[in-house]
Amino acid sequence: MTSGRELCTFEVAGCLFGLDVRRVQEVLRTHTMTRVPLAPRAIRGLINLRGQIVLAIDLHYCLGLRQTLGDSCVMSVVLRSDDGPISLLVDVIRDVAEVNDVALALPDTLDENARSLIRGAYPRGERLLLELDVDRVLDRIHQ
Amino acid sequence: MDEIVKEFLVESVENLAQLERDLLALERAPDSAHDVASIFRIVHSIKGSAAFLGYQHLGEVAHAGESVLGRLREGRLTATPKVVASLLAVCDALREMLATIESSGTDNARDFSELVMSLRALRGETTVLASTGATAPEKPVPSAQLAQTVPPDRIARSDRVGDETETRLPSPSRAQLGATAYDPAMDVTVEGIPSAYLAAAETMPPPGTSMPERRATEVRQAAARTPISPSPAAVETVLNEQAGGSGDTSIAGESAGASRRDSALQGLADSTIRVDVSLLDRLMTQVGELVLARNRINQCTASSGDSNLLAATRHLDGITTELQEGMMKTRMQPIRNAWAALPRMVHDLCRICGKSVRLIMEGETTALDKTLLEAIKDPIVHAVRNAVDHGIEPATERSARGKPAEGTLRLRAFHEGGQVHIEISDDGAGIDPERVKRKAIDRGLINPERAAVLSEADVLALVFQPGFTTAEALTLVSGRGVGMDVIKTAVDAIGGRVDLRSVVGRGTTLAMTIPLTLTIVKALVVSAGDERFAIPQANLVEVIRLAGDSPESGIETLHSVKVHRYRGVLLPLVDLRQVLELDGDPSPSADGAANLVVLRAEDARFGLIVDRVYDSQEVVVRPLARSLKGLALFSGATILGDGCVALILDILGLARHARVVTANRNELLDDRERIAPSAPASAGRSLVLCGNGPHARLAIPLDAVVRLERIERNDVDDVGGRWIVSYRGGLLPLIDVARALGDESTSLTAVDAPLQVVVCTSDGRCAGLVVGSINDVIENGPPPGHELGRAGVVETLVVGNETVELLDVAHLLSRGDTVPVVTTEG
Numbered sequence: 013m014t015s016g017r018e019l020c021t022f023e024v025a026g027c028l029f030g031l032d033v034r035r036v037q038e039v040l041r042t043h044t045m046t047r048v049p050l051a052p053r054a055i056r057g058l059i060n061l062r063g064q065i066v067l068a069i070d071l072h073y074c075l076g077l078r079q080t081l082g083d084s085c086v087m088s089v090v091l092r093s094d095d096g097p098i099s100l101l102v103d104v105i106r107d108v109a110e111v112n113d114v115a116l117a118l119p120d121t122l123d124e125n126a127r128s129l130i131r132g133a134y135p136r137g138e139r140l141l142l143e144l145d146v147d148r149v150l151d152r153i154h155q
Numbered sequence: 156m157d158e159i160v161k162e163f164l165v166e167s168v169e170n171l172a173q174l175e176r177d178l179l180a181l182e183r184a185p186d187s188a189h190d191v192a193s194i195f196r197i198v199h200s201i202k203g204s205a206a207f208l209g210y211q212h213l214g215e216v217a218h219a220g221e222s223v224l225g226r227l228r229e230g231r232l233t234a235t236p237k238v239v240a241s242l243l244a245v246c247d248a249l250r251e252m253l254a255t256i257e258s259s260g261t262d263n264a265r266d267f268s269e270l271v272m273s274l275r276a277l278r279g280e281t282t283v284l285a286s287t288g289a290t291a292p293e294k295p296v297p298s299a300q301l302a303q304t305v306p307p308d309r310i311a312r313s314d315r316v317g318d319e320t321e322t323r324l325p326s327p328s329r330a331q332l333g334a335t336a337y338d339p340a341m342d343v344t345v346e347g348i349p350s351a352y353l354a355a356a357e358t359m360p361p362p363g364t365s366m367p368e369r370r371a372t373e374v375r376q377a378a379a380r381t382p383i384s385p386s387p388a389a390v391e392t393v394l395n396e397q398a399g400g401s402g403d404t405s406i407a408g409e410s411a412g413a414s415r416r417d418s419a420l421q422g423l424a425d426s427t428i429r430v431d432v433s434l435l436d437r438l439m440t441q442v443g444e445l446v447l448a449r450n451r452i453n454q455c456t457a458s459s460g461d462s463n464l465l466a467a468t469r470h471l472d473g474i475t476t477e478l479q480e481g482m483m484k485t486r487m488q489p490i491r492n493a494w495a496a497l498p499r500m501v502h503d504l505c506r507i508c509g510k511s512v513r514l515i516m517e518g519e520t521t522a523l524d525k526t527l528l529e530a531i532k533d534p535i536v537h538a539v540r541n542a543v544d545h546g547i548e549p550a551t552e553r554s555a556r557g558k559p560a561e562g563t564l565r566l567r568a569f570h571e572g573g574q575v576h577i578e579i580s581d582d583g584a585g586i587d588p589e590r591v592k593r594k595a596i597d598r599g600l601i602n603p604e605r606a607a608v609l610s611e612a613d614v615l616a617l618v619f620q621p622g623f624t625t626a627e628a629l630t631l632v633s634g635r636g637v638g639m640d641v642i643k644t645a646v647d648a649i650g651g652r653v654d655l656r657s658v659v660g661r662g663t664t665l666a667m668t669i670p671l672t673l674t675i676v677k678a679l680v681v682s683a684g685d686e687r688f689a690i691p692q693a694n695l696v697e698v699i700r701l702a703g704d705s706p707e708s709g710i711e712t713l714h715s716v717k718v719h720r721y722r723g724v725l726l727p728l729v730d731l732r733q734v735l736e737l738d739g740d741p742s743p744s745a746d747g748a749a750n751l752v753v754l755r756a757e758d759a760r761f762g763l764i765v766d767r768v769y770d771s772q773e774v775v776v777r778p779l780a781r782s783l784k785g786l787a788l789f790s791g792a793t794i795l796g797d798g799c800v801a802l803i804l805d806i807l808g809l810a811r812h813a814r815v816v817t818a819n820r821n822e823l824l825d826d827r828e829r830i831a832p833s834a835p836a837s838a839g840r841s842l843v844l845c846g847n848g849p850h851a852r853l854a855i856p857l858d859a860v861v862r863l864e865r866i867e868r869n870d871v872d873d874v875g876g877r878w879i880v881s882y883r884g885g886l887l888p889l890i891d892v893a894r895a896l897g898d899e900s901t902s903l904t905a906v907d908a909p910l911q912v913v914v915c916t917s918d919g920r921c922a923g924l925v926v927g928s929i930n931d932v933i934e935n936g937p938p939p940g941h942e943l944g945r946a947g948v949v950e951t952l953v954v955g956n957e958t959v960e961l962l963d964v965a966h967l968l969s970r971g972d973t974v975p976v977v978t979t980e981g
Contacts, residue, residue, distance in 0.1 A: 060794050063448060065800055
C-alpha cells in the first residue's frame with residue numbers, strides 16, 4: 013500500500029516502531045507511575061497527565077518483546093482514544109518520519125502478538141520501521 | 156422529534172403526576188371541588204393539546220375522562236372509589252399513550268375502547284341522577300349568566316340522536332373571546348373536532364340550557380388560561396401556595412384568577428430553568444479537576460513564605476470550596492422525586508391486599524445527589540411494599556389488638572452528620588425474632604447453637620440474607636424473599652447502610668443512611684509496599700497501631716487466619732500487601748510495629764494491615780479506565796495532593812476477595828464447628844490455652860468456644876452468689892474456673908483489670924468461663940493424655956513444656972451454677 017503519511021517513531025527493545033502521527037496527542041517523559049495491583053499484565057500503571065488519570069500500557073509486553081528493565085524515566089507516547097488518552101510506554105522517542113513508499117511484507121519469523129498489531133514495514137536506512145495499527149493496539153488493551 | 160412535541164410530552168408527564176395526586180386526594184375527600192377542578196383542568200389541557208398535535212386516540216381517551224369529570228364538577232356524579240378507579244385508569248392509559256408517542260411518534264397504543272365504554276357507562280348512570288334533580292352544593296355559574304355568553308344564534312345545528320342532543324359549536328373567533336395568547340384548545344374548528352370527540356358528544360345530558368352553556372363555559376375558561384408553559388399544574392401549585400393551600404378556582408372567581416395566574420406565571424418563569432443533565436455532569440467534572448488543582452497548589456505553597464502567594468492561595472481555596480458545594484447542589488434533587496410514585500402504589504397495594512394504610516411523608520424537600528436518588532428509588536419501593544404486605548396487619552386483626560383499623564406508614568427523610576437518613580416506619584406487627592431464627596434455621600442459614608447466642612440486632616440482620624422470608628406463602632406482592640436483600644445490596648453499592656429496628660406488636664422501622672454525594676469523598680491515605688491507597692472514610696472505623704506480632708500485641712493466628720482481639724471480638728485481619736500481591740517483605744517490619752485499620756463492610760468488620768497511615772484527604776473520585784473496571788478491589792482512582800495517582804480501595808470488594816465477608820458472617824465459627832464437631836479423643840484438636848494464676852495451665856476445646864471476651868468488673872452483678880453479666884441482649888452467668896475446680900480463685904477476687912472470659916456453650920447452655928489469662932490458641936493440640944479424675948477436667952495434656960488441664964466444658968456448664976440462657980428450638 014502506498015501512503016504519504018507521517019509517523020511518530022520510537023524504539024522498543026531496540027526495534028523501531030511508528031504510529032500515525034495524527035492519532036498521537038503528545039510524547040513525554042513519564043516520571044512517576046502508580047502501579048495497579050492485580051491488573052492485566054499489559055497495564056503497567058496509571059499516570060497523572062495534567063490532572064487526568066491515564067492508563068500506561070507496557071508495549072514490550074504487547075509486542076512480545078523482552079521486558080523493560082526498571083521503571084526509571086520511561087517515555088510515553090500518548091494516544092487519543094474514545095475512552096480518553098492512553099499512554100504507550102516506550103524506550104526512546106525518535107523523529108517524525110514520512111513514509112510514502114510501499115510497505116514490505118512482514119517476515120514469518122515475527123512474533124504472533126506483534127504481527128497482529130503491525131500494519132506494515134518500511135525500510136529506513138539499515139533498519140526496518142514497523143508501523144503499528146493504532147486501533148488494533150487499542151482493541152488489544154481493552155480485552 | 157419536534158420541539159413542540161417534546162415540550163408537550165414533558166409537561167404532560169408532569170401534569171399526569173399531578174393528576175394522580177389529585178385523584179388520590181379526591182378519593183379521600185370526595186367533596187373537594189378544588190381537586191375536581193384541578194383534575195378537570197389537567198385532562199382538558201391534555202385533550203386540547205392532543206387535538207392540536209393530531210393525536211386522535213389520546214384525545215379520545217382524554218375526552219372520555221373529561222366528560223366524567225364534567226359530571227363530577229357539576230355534582231351530578233359523586234367521586235366514589237369506583238369512579239376514581241376509572242379515572243386512575245384514564246391516567247394510566249394517557250401515560251401509556253404518551254410513552255408510545257415518545258418511542259414511536261404516534262399514539263397507536265392498544266385499543267382503549269373498553270375504557271372509553273366504561274367511562275361512558277359511568278356517565279350514563281348520571282342521567283338517573285339528573286332527572287331526579289339532584290345537584291351538588293357547588294353549582295357552577297347560574298344559568299342566567301351563562302346564557303349571555305353564547306347567543307343562541309351561534310348554535311349552528313341541533314341533531315337529535317335518540318334521546319340525546321348533539322350540537323356542534325362553531326369555533327368562536329379569538330377576538331370574540333378576548334383570548335390574547337395562543338391556546339391549542341382554542342383552535343378547534345368544526346372540521347377540526349376529532350370525530351371521536353363528536354361521537355362522544357352523543358351521550359351529552361338531556362336537552363336544555365345546560366349543553367351549549369357548558370361548552371361555552373369551557374371555552375371561556377380556556378381563553379382565560381394562558382399558553383403552554385409553565386404548565387397549568389405548576390401555576391396551580393404556585394397559586395395554592397400563595398392562597399394558602401385552598402386556591403379558589405371556581406368559575407365565579409375566574410377573572411380574578413386569571414390575573415393572579417398571570418403574576419404567578421411571571422414569578423415561576425423567573426425562578427427555575429431547565430438544564431440538560433449532561434451539561435451538569437460536565438460542569439461537575441470540571442469542578443472536580445479544579446479541586447485537584449487546588450489541592451496541588453495548596454501543597455506547593457504550603458512551604459512558601461511568600462505572604463501574597465499564601466493569601467491568594469487561601470482565597471482560591473475558599474472560592475473552590477464554595478464552587479464545589481454549589482455544584483453539588485445543582486445535582487441535588489429533593490427526595491420527593493423518589494417518593495412521587497408511592498402514594499399511588501400504596502393506594503393500589505391496599506386494594507390488592509385488602510388493607511387500609513395511610514401514607515405520611517416527612518422531609519420531602521431533603522435533597523440528595525441525582526445519581527443516589529435514582530439508586531434508592533427501588534429499595535424504597537421494596538421497603539414500602541414489604542411494609543404494606545407483611546408489616547401492617549389486616550384491619551380486623553388490628554382492631555382486635557386495639558390498634559386503629561387504618562395502618563400508618565411513615566416515610567421520613569432528614570440530613571444528619573453529613574449524610575441523608577431515610578426511615579420507613581410502620582405501626583404493624585413488627586418482626587418476631589423467634590420466627591426469624593426459626594426460619595433462618597429452617598433455611599440452613601444458621602445453625603441452632605449460633606442462633607442461640609445472637610443478639611437481637613444480629614437476628615434482625617438475618618432478614619437481609621438473600622432468600623430469606625418469613626412469609627408463609629407467596630403473595631402477589633411479595634414473599635419471594637427478594638425485597639430485603641435487594642435493598643441491602645443497592646444501599647451497600649452506593650456506600651450506605653441499612654438497619655432494621657422492630658418491636659413485636661408495635662411496628663418496624665427500616666433506616667437507611669446514605670452519603671450525600673459520590674464524586675468527592677473523604678478518604679484516609681495508607682501505604683502498602685511502595686504504593687499509596689485511599690480508603691473511603693465511610694468504611695473507616697478506627698486506626699490502631701500494634702506493637703508487633705506477638706500475643707501481647709494482638710495479632711494472633713486462628714486456623715491460619717490472622718486475627719486481632721478487638722473490643723471483645725475476634726477481628727479477622729487482611730494483609731493489604733498480601734492481598735494485592737505486592738512485592739516486598741510480607742511480614743511487618745523488623746521493629747514489630749504494624750498499623751491496623753479497622754474497616755466496616757456490610758455489617759462485618761475486619762482489620763487491614765498496612766505499612767503506613769497518612770492523613771485524611773478529600774479526594775475526587777475518578778472512574779477507572781474501562782479495562783480496569785473488572786478489578787473488584789478498586790472503586791476508582793484519584794490524584795493526591797502531591798500529584799501522584801492513588802487507587803481507591805473498594806472495601807466491600809476487598810472484604811469479599813479476602814473472604815472476611817461471606818453469606819454467613821463469622822465464618823471462623825462456622826469452620827470450627829465443621830472441622831471438629833465434638834472430638835474428644837482425636838489428635839490435632841484446636842485448643843484455647845489459658846492460665847489461672849502463675850502456675851495453673853488450662854485448655855478449652857475450641858469447638859465449645861463461642862467468643863473470647865474481656866468484661867469489665869463493673870458490668871458484673873452478684874445475684875445470690877452467682878456472677879451474672881448482661882451480654883448481647885441476654886444474661887450470661889460467669890463461672891470462676893479456678894473455684895469450680897476447687898482451686899484458689901485468682902481472678903474474680905483480686906485486681907481491677909477486666910475479666911478474661913471464654914464464652915462457651917454446651918447442650919444449649921451458655922456461660923462465661925473466667926480465667927486468669929487467655930494465652931494462645933493452638934491448632935494441633937497434643938493427643939489425649941492422662942485422666943486425673945478431677946471433676947471438671949477431662950484429662951491432662953502436655954503442651955510445649957507445660958502440663959495443661961483440659962477442661963470438661965459440659966460438666967462445668969451443667970452444674971447448678973449456670974442458668975440456661977437460651978433454650979434451643981425443640
